[in-house]
Amino acid sequence: MRFSGLRVLKEGLTGNKGWKPHWRDPEPKAEYDILIIGGGGHGLATAYYLAKEHGLTNIAVLEKGYIGGGNIGRNTTIVRANYFLQGNSEFYSHSLKLWEGLEEDLNYNVMHSQRGIINLFHSDGQRDARARQGNMMISQGDDAIMLGRDELRGMLPYLDFDNARFPIYGGLYHPRGGTARHDAVAWGFARGADQRGVDLLQNCEVTGIDIEDGQVRGVQTSRGAIKAKKVAMVVAGRSSQVAAMAGMHLPIESHVLQAFVTEGLKPVIDNVVTFGMGHFYISQSDKGGLVFGGDLDFYSSYAARGNLPTAEHVMEAGMAMMPMIGKAKMLRSWGGIMDMSPDGSPIIDRTHIDGLYVNCGWNYGGFKAVPGSGNVFAHLLATDRYHENATRFQLDRFCTGRGIIDEEGKGSQHNLH
Numbered sequence: 134m135r136f137s138g139l140r141v142l143k144e145g146l147t148g149n150k151g152w153k154p155h156w157r158d159p160e161p162k163a164e165y166d167i168l169i170i171g172g173g174g175h176g177l178a179t180a181y182y183l184a185k186e187h188g189l190t191n192i193a194v195l196e197k198g199y200i201g202g203g204n205i206g207r208n209t210t211i212v213r214a215n216y217f218l219q220g221n222s223e224f225y226s227h228s229l230k231l232w233e234g235l236e237e238d239l240n241y242n243v244m245h246s247q248r249g250i251i252n253l254f255h256s257d258g259q260r261d262a263r264a265r266q267g268n269m270m271i272s273q274g275d276d277a278i279m280l281g282r283d284e285l286r287g288m289l290p291y292l293d294f295d296n297a298r299f300p301i302y303g304g305l306y307h308p309r310g311g312t313a314r315h316d317a318v319a320w321g322f323a324r325g326a327d328q329r330g331v332d333l334l335q336n337c338e339v340t341g342i343d344i345e346d347g348q349v350r351g352v353q354t355s356r357g358a359i360k361a362k363k364v365a366m367v368v369a370g371r372s373s374q375v376a377a378m379a380g381m382h383l384p385i386e387s388h389v390l391q392a393f394v395t396e397g398l399k400p401v402i403d404n405v406v407t408f409g410m411g412h413f414y415i416s417q418s419d420k421g422g423l424v425f426g427g428d429l430d431f432y433s434s435y436a437a438r439g440n441l442p443t444a445e446h447v448m449e450a451g452m453a454m455m456p457m458i459g460k461a462k463m464l465r466s467w468g469g470i471m472d473m474s475p476d477g478s479p480i481i482d483r484t485h486i487d488g489l490y491v492n493c494g495w496n497y498g499g500f501k502a503v504p505g506s507g508n509v510f511a512h513l514l515a516t517d518r519y520h521e522n523a524t525r526f527q528l529d530r531f532c533t534g535r536g537i538i539d540e541e542g543k544g545s546q547h548n549l550h
């Protein structure tokens with residue numbers, strides 16, 4: 134079934150009785166060509182591009198819960214391509230281009246809104262760093278504009294321009310950045326993959342990975358054993374646990390990241406704004422809620438919920454940047470489990486086991502990567518060659534020390550990225 138304005142009108146006039154479920158609920162087959170563990174954004178996008186671009190459809194996505202229940206439905210929805218280092222910059226640029234055609238491609242409204250992102254800076258040093266970042270973005274073919282304090286005052290009058298402790302010097306503006314509706318992205322990719330013949334198996338937890346003579350043979354699941362020629366681990370915050378089933382120890386730590394939303398307000402924040410003096414970022418959802426977040430909880434955990442000290446820390450950063458937020462009532466907060474890598478950049482690679490592949494290490498930024506990651510990972514799975522825009526996300530960089538992509542030069546500490 135294709136979606137269109139005409140279809141919405143027809144259904145509206147006939148009692149909305151013609152809508153069908155977005156995807157089937159098939160029984161697992163005994164064997165597939167490729168199994169994708171994890172029905173989050175990255176797993177679903179991988180399945181979609183395998184079917185669409187490589188004609189491979191004998192594929193199943195194995196999801197232990199329900200589609201959209203992981204980080205893909207828990208993030209703050211920011212989409213951008215504003216990276217500094219080679220390796221990241223061409224990849225995120227590729228991903229943003231896919232975002233720009235995604236709704237048409239999926240025939241699905243993911244509410245992608247290029248409302249622009251502004252990274253504030255508050256010192257000469259930060260201005261220099263943002264200028265270099267902006268130049269790198271432009272040289273990569275993306276967009277970046279340096280804004281001074283007076284221009285910002287006109288654009289973002291609600292910021293605290295009189296705060297001498299954190300004076301606002303200006304901001305780096307990335308007009309093509311913005312937001313998208315997170316769970317719609319999961320649903321759109323799920324529907325697209327299902328329509329092309331991919332089996333989406335929900336409530337299907339992988340409990341073991343079968344390996345013989347260095348070659349993957351399939352997996353054990355809560356719905357029985359399933360054989361496969363290739364298996365892809367795409368489980369975000371659970372990457373270390375699933376890789377351990379294959380005897381692997383990944384350089385990943387799992388940490389909780391919280392997000393917050395206020396009651397619905399009239400339109401007040403037109404863009405995404407980030408605070409250069411603390412880890413705080415904010416946008417306004419189409420329903421009117423102010424959606425914001427900040428730092429990790431700073432200890433490893435598999436609990437998808439947060440704690441009060443971090444909530445307080447995030448609110449304080451928000452108040453320092455835009456005191457008017459203190460008048461809004463907070464409606465909800467939640468947490469997601471982040472797969473933090475030592476250099477803050479992802480891993481998209483084969484493993485030492487034939488037929489076993491890994492995609493993880495998305496840190497704070499895996500939502501915007503969803504189309505790009507699915508696209509390049511599908512290329513790797515189908516051809517056994519790295520996609521030209523993802524040649525550097527190799528697992529062995531953490532053994533050899535060569536090719537580390539540490540965007541902010543923070544060193545090898547997972548929770549700092």
Ligand SMILES: Cc1cc2nc3c(=O)[nH]c(=O)nc-3n(C[C@H](O)[C@H](O)[C@H](O)COP(=O)(O)OP(=O)(O)OC[C@H]3O[C@@H](n4cnc5c(N)ncnc54)[C@H](O)[C@@H]3O)c2cc1C
Pocket residue numbers: 170171172173174175176195196197198199201202203204205206207208209210211212337338339340367368369370371375390391392426467468469470471495496497498499500501502
């Ligand atoms: C609060 C918060 C805010 C964020 N904000 C942003 C943002 O603004 N912009 C941005 O780009 N990124 C953001 N992120 C990061 C982004 O959401 C993640 O990096 C990304 O969603 C992770 O990839 P995924 O969608 O595939 O993960 P998930 O949706 O978590 O998918 C992994 C799936 O694997 C499944 N799974 C795990 N173990 C098994 C098993 N054994 N068997 C079967 N299935 C299994 C899980 O149930 C889960 O559904 C944020 C994250 C959080 C938590």
